[in-house]
Amino acid sequence: MRTPIIAGNWKLHMNPAQTAEFVKNVKDKLPDSNKVESVIAAPAVDLDALIKASEGSNLSVAAENCYFEDEGAFTGETSPKVLKEMGVKYCIIGHSERRDYFHETDEDINKKAKAIFRNGLLPIICCGESLETREAGKEEEFVVAQIKKALDGLTSEQVSSLVIAYEPIWAIGTGKTATSDQAEEMCKTIRESIAKLYNEETAENVRIQYGGSVKPANVKELMAKPNIDGGLVGGASLEVESFLSLVNYQD
Numbered sequence: 001m002r003t004p005i006i007a008g009n010w011k012l013h014m015n016p017a018q019t020a021e022f023v024k025n026v027k028d029k030l031p032d033s034n035k036v037e038s039v040i041a042a043p044a045v046d047l048d049a050l051i052k053a054s055e056g057s058n059l060s061v062a063a064e065n066c067y068f069e070d071e072g073a074f075t076g077e078t079s080p081k082v083l084k085e086m087g088v089k090y091c092i093i094g095h096s097e098r099r100d101y102f103h104e105t106d107e108d109i110n111k112k113a114k115a116i117f118r119n120g121l122l123p124i125i126c127c128g129e130s131l132e133t134r135e136a137g138k139e140e141e142f143v144v145a146q147i148k149k150a151l152d153g154l155t156s157e158q159v160s161s162l163v164i165a166y167e168p169i170w171a172i173g174t175g176k177t178a179t180s181d182q183a184e185e186m187c188k189t190i191r192e193s194i195a196k197l198y199n200e201e202t203a204e205n206v207r208i209q210y211g212g213s214v215k216p217a218n219v220k221e222l223m224a225k226p227n228i229d230g231g232l233v234g235g236a237s238l239e240v241e242s243f244l245s246l247v248n249y250q251d
């Protein structure tokens with residue numbers, strides 16, 4: 001039985017004081033973590049504040065990115081080893097904004113996934129097609145290829161424990177959500193591809209989120225789909241009431 005996982009991705013928003021205030025307002029209103037896992041991914045400069053503020057609560061902490069080396073002469077990068085030492089649980093990798101604006105490749109993402117596991121963190125691996133790819137009818141082969149490259153060399157045990165976030169690029173921050181059927185169809189395809197690459201048990205264990213204009217108004221419909229196990233939420237995770245409605249979607 002997969003525990004649903006709703007993760008806010010704050011992107012480049014919030015400072016440490018706003019982070020502490022946000023967590024103070026949500027920490028006692030989060031669902032039981034074996035009912036729904038609530039996660040916030042914050043900018044690296046806010047993680048210390050996020051970890052301190054969420055101590056003793058049901059909130060899991062995620063980083064939005066990390067490097068694939070633990071230490072060395074890599075100016076400006078974030079060490080997965082230090083993220084673990086700080087108390088971070090998850091790290092998002094392969095977000096389309098990282099792929100587009102920072103030219104991250106599937107190979108980088110695969111190296112990051114390995115670095116994350118090496119350090120005892122868990123990756124949230126993003127994938128998703130552009131509008132152009134969807135209009136060409138090539139979205140399934142595109143996304144399956146992204147997944148295959150991201151998971152290369154990972155064990156079935158590792159894959160069972162990670163999270164995949166399917167985020168069609170055309171639905172991110174646009175207010176244009178994929179229909180729940182479109183989202184379900186791709187999440188199912190991803191799960192089937194994992195069954196082929198690994199086995200049925202691994203595919204049954206892996207949690208797959210949908211992301212792209214998820215809001216309190218559509219979260220229930222998306223979460224009712226059998227292959228959608230959660231949401232990766234940008235804009236709607238920045239307000240306390242909206243974040244609480246999302247994580248408490250079962251109420």
Ligand SMILES: O=C[C@H](O)COP(=O)(O)O
Nearest residue numbers: 009172173212213234235
């Ligand atoms: O990581 C989150 C996604 O990019 C979705 O962002 P959004 O909910 O603002 O569309």
